[in-house]
Amino acid sequence: MRTPASTYRLQIRPSFTLHDAAALTGYLRDLGADWVYLSPILTAEEGSDHGYDVTDPSSVDASRGGAEGFAALSKAAREAGLGVLVDIVPNHMGVASPPQNAWWWSLLKDGRSSRYAEAFDVDWDFGGGKLRLPVLGSDDDLDKLEVVDGELRYFDHRFPLAEGSYVAGDNARDVHARQHYELVDWRRADSELNYRRFFAVNTLAGIRVEIPWVFEEDHAEVVRWFREGLADGLRIDHPDGLADPSGYLARLKETTGGSYVLVEKILEPGEELPENFDCEGTTGYDALTDVDRLFVDPDAEVQLDALDAKLRGAETPADYQAMIHGTKRRITDGILHSEILRLARLVPESPELPRQEVADALAETIASFPVYRSYLPYGKDVVVESVERAAQTRPELKQVLEALLPLLLDAGSELGRRFQQTSGMVMAKGVEDTAFFRYTRLGTLTEVGADPTEFALLPDGFHERMVHRQARLPLSMTTLTTHDTKRSEDTRARISVISEAVPEWEAFVDRMQELAPIPDGPLAALVWQGIAGAWPASRERLQGYVLKAAREAGNSTSWTDPNEGFETKLASAVDAAFDLPEVTSALEGFVALLDPYGASNSLSAKIVQLTMPGVPDVYQGTEFWDRSLTDPDNRRPVDFERRRAALAALDAGAQTEARDESAKLLLTSRALRLRRDRPELFNGYSPVHAEGPAAEHLLGFDRGALGMGSGAMTLATRLPRKLERNGGWQGTFIRLESAVRDELTGNSYPAGEVQLARLLLRYPVALLVPMT
Template sequence: MTSAARSAPVVPTATYRLQLQPGFPFAAAADAVPYLASLGVSHLHLSPVLEAVPGSSHGYDVTDHARVREELGGEEGLRALAATAREHGLGLVVDIVPNHMAMAPRHNHALWEVLREGPGSPYARWFDVDWEAGGGQLLVPVLGGPVGEVLGDLRVDGDVLRYHDHMFPLRAGTEGLPLPELLDAQWYRPVWWRLARTELNYRRFFSISELIGVRVEDPEVFDATHGTILRLLREGVIDGLRIDHPDGLADPDGYLARLHEASGGRWTVVEKILAAEERLPDSWPVAGTTGYDALRRIDGLFTDPAGAAELVELYRAFAAPQTDRGGDWAATERRAAYGVLPHELAAELDRLTRAAVRACAASPDPALRDRAPWALRTALEELLVRMEVYRPYASGDAADVVTAEAAAEARGAFTVPEEAGAVDVVRGLLLGRDPHPAAVELRTRFAQTSSALRAKAVEDTAFYRYVPLPAANEVGGDPGLLGVTPEDFHAYCARVQRDRPLTGTVLSTHDTKRSADVRAALAVLTECPGRWAELLDQVTHTEERVPDGQTAWAAWQTVFGLGPADPERVRDALLKHVREAGMYTSWTEQEPPYEEAVAAFLAEGPCGAPGERVAALRESLEPHIRANVLGAALVHLTMPGVPDVYQGTEGEYRALVDPDNRRPVAFPPAAPGPKDAVTAAALRLRRRRPDAFGAKAGHRPLPAEGPTAAHLLAFTRSEETITAVTRLSLRLAEAGGWADTRLPLPPGTWADTLAPEREFTGTVAAADLFARLPVALLERVG
């Protein structure tokens, strides 16, 4: 069968993520299609394709849902890419952004009309604006200083107000007014950017004021913002969807139900971050998540829990942080939430408080009266910081996440016991089903604020403060639970195959703080924490300019994970690290002396001569790093679910936090290595035997026998393929190797997909199975 005769399956067997940007448009993606088809994936997974802010390197700042992005080649370019993909048997999955748009009026026509016509605009229903809180004006935080100091930089140009590169429409009839009066007469209020923290009156993406929330719960807004994507689905240009940040929506349940119906039930995954044992709501009509829950468990397989615990103690001794500032995970997480909520999310907390006041006033229950706004605010704050999942959902029981235990703790924040009753009032409103608009608004705002707080406090703050093993600090990760047992991993796989067999799985994405290969290297340190401590003792000297212990520890691990130090990349990643941590500098309150000290430390230490010792340690551990890299890759590609391969990660790929991980990659890679071979073998096997990995497939653990059996993880998919990988290979070497450890195979003859001349039957010695590589992928033959 020729490649042109093949047609892409409706449901992916594996996807390949491409980061589109002006420097890598649709035409460049089309050029890569022959290589990607030969790799074995079934679909290209494209980053957002709709019109975005000019020059955007990611596309999540959408400006026009009706048009495919011209900088990428427009709809014609997308159709050409789809046609080329079809010729090679591939389909397209597209990332869509329902939660927000760019707060860029000059590019966002809908927003421009709202600023020009105010709440009477037909587009006003698109955006989540609290007009009353802004005195009838939408706050636009773009000025470089208080308006009185920058008034001279504002100028009227016809019916447009200009401020440097910013443009705003003028309300009809106001063009001739003196500038101060003209500003007061608009439906918007340009203000100093710092006022966004406390005065903002529109919903945004987390704390990013440049992204304004969209009300897709409104059917008219849904139709307008999804029309083009749904048309492309109907016309066969695209096959499936990835949904960005559904947790920000007012009603994720309703949105996903509407999308499922409108798309005809196309394969769809959601970017949903699940806590340790949290489940995706059963009622959601989606294939599953984008796969961070799988990432956490795969990484955990290659982490030694005992060594990780020792590493934590060494970190505490080295960095000597206070318990709630990086020395203990739970305390650090809680402190970060307390810091973020009244600071970065102050405007959101204020709006939520106003909603609580209105809900109490509207309730017929006298028990809700006479509650001071400050008490309601405190109750909300105390309940929010105790949320252990991102948010409650209409399809679930809010009492499961806004728990009685959390309420009991929250009451302790009040010095006057009688005032603590505000906690029960707020919790009652959150758990209730009162249909009054004020109560509905409170429940909605609480859920949206909760998801923003969880993201900002955990992912963007605490993950940068508590760093004994940075590899564990990934989206959806839990640094307080290091390591996953094979039994727990197999139980997870069984649940996935039973409940969501077509869910997405990932190891690296455009959002991971370190690529899978960097994390695989760092995981080896849990097998030799003593050697790591000894190295730090050698390279760290008290007379050196070390900014602080936590940053120093993170920096040394960064250069170990990345390999031969690239000073510029390390510096950029560490600068982002210290600003996100927010302990000595931040994005909005930068401390140049501290940041300069960090840069000097990096140049003289991790990126200087002492870094050569780190490189030497890494080189000595290279076989064990390779075992982790290949093992994680093979498990990811053959476990239940639909694997997503991030661009470039089919081969060796070492990247740090964005934008480092969004750099263009070469197709095909210049020098393929063992990981390329393992990836291609697994993907091609999935394509040859789709039923062995699909919705009705099986997953069964294959236990090894012998003295080092714990280091061999194996499973069969539908009794047709076998995955076998080496775990904790350094510990295995210290134990003397495989000795007479064996793996009993299911009946039949099994061929090595990487070396088909090698066949096995019965029971195979681990030493023979892993004679060529620390992993093996077998296929039933004959």
């Protein structure tokens, strides 16, 4: 199996095709990347900018360069010495436009008799033999249907007609009644839908890759890539949605010749990847969480809790566990209620198991889950503990819960399987997409895959986790920014400085609430952290971000029931950052306070991520400062020519300072090149400890297999503002067992005691290698 030393993620889309990626391979080689890592490239919904809504798994998307473009990219990658990793989407297909998806079109046209009826996950009996499609503005809109060119039309929506279901002159509403599908009010999706989706996205329909022929047809093109040597590895999107993740991974390994495979799996604190997962690891959210918390001051927790309580108008800060229980129940009783009801229908109804109480008990159990899903029988304890927790919360459901437990533990039953597929949906929508926009004491903590109740991580705790990572998952990905992160790495690095400047942060928020009030205190904290983290940013970017954040939080407005008055006030607050001099001045003053320490955090986090155990990924463009917010803001175009020119200048001897954007490029390129060209320096892990009054401000480790001094040594600065206010390094030093050279500055240091003030004079980080 070929494995990467590192990867570089590119977002392939109509505006940046596979041909464009092919032209970039020389730059990626020069940067030091080992593999190019592509977003989904199979044919997707026309106009899709992300590619996760695949409509035709048998072809590479023509708008993204097609098969020719992929061949060109692969050829260019090989010539540059790069491997190729591709993101694929086995859980669902895009069905927003039925004519674009032959599988879905066949299902709608022929219903249960369609060849693809088995491929999609439909509860036909619940729909009275029909597939319910929530596309109408209201049920009265059935009168707006038309039959045009042998199709049923609803404005721009097109649907097929069953054989013999239309005769010229028939009323369109009557024709609709003869179809294998039923068009319904979109609001009915919450409780009456009868097909499995990706989360609550009606236009992404789940498919059943556990069925052999579905797997084969869905993966035929992917398998071709490996048969013809076009790809080397795969990233698997949302494996938690699959009926049998471990079985899927085993079959994928077999059909791709044992290729390198990563899964987009979120591991909660203390959770391990199931041992029967035949893959090399995760896509790195767990690593991101560990790195971020190194740069949060643990002493700030009490202060930020007090400010959170103040902004909420409460005596105590938000109770996160109570909050996520509530947000998960909001999801089970709202946008994913259809999924809960489908589970309930699988439980034989009896006096001991009445349907309504069963649905309530299932929802309560899922709301009590501490992780995304169980993997029976591997996750049996999770189910048992969640049922027990649900019974404690809702004692009136105890008997129903006890009766349900053995049914939920039956991995071979449809209920047991579907329950596992559903819990992750609820966690994602209730926690990531709701609670993370409500729990706002420090934005760094609410990143995908994180538990924000873990406030900070001290170096000793980090070292313990890295020793474990090196032993357990040395080929798992590490990352700081992805297409899914809610804030990019540099935005979070700046926000983390707030933990070292709580009084200034509180004064700034108070001032903003006077000058540009947002009538939702917790949201105001999130908004001004985001704006300060991303500043300078365009008005359009910030308006898009705050509106999405407010609707996701769902406290003062929502996607389905927008509060126009609140949203107007929210927009006015953002406008004030540009239009009111007092607000602009206060914002820029606060950003100026954070920025130098944010830059230090950025470089420190990056050097740690690039050199820690695992396979580091660089998300497109983040070799320069990148202060993005949540998608689609993090998919903006990247100016690669500027980066290419800056890298050439650095290689020609150009100098850079710690706050220059080229400093991050220097660090990224030197770390990536070292990992690619000197792999023997990255075979182990041991902590490097400083001695002296500022020792707590150093995070250091040696990656040599033989211990201290035998491999690449990383040094990074923690809590830089506190370090400066306490007088700097003040004689703090490390002991070197042999002479070393810093890959970033070119400076050499002899064995023995070396002052950190000397080592970290130009940059807050160092990358030391043994001198031969």
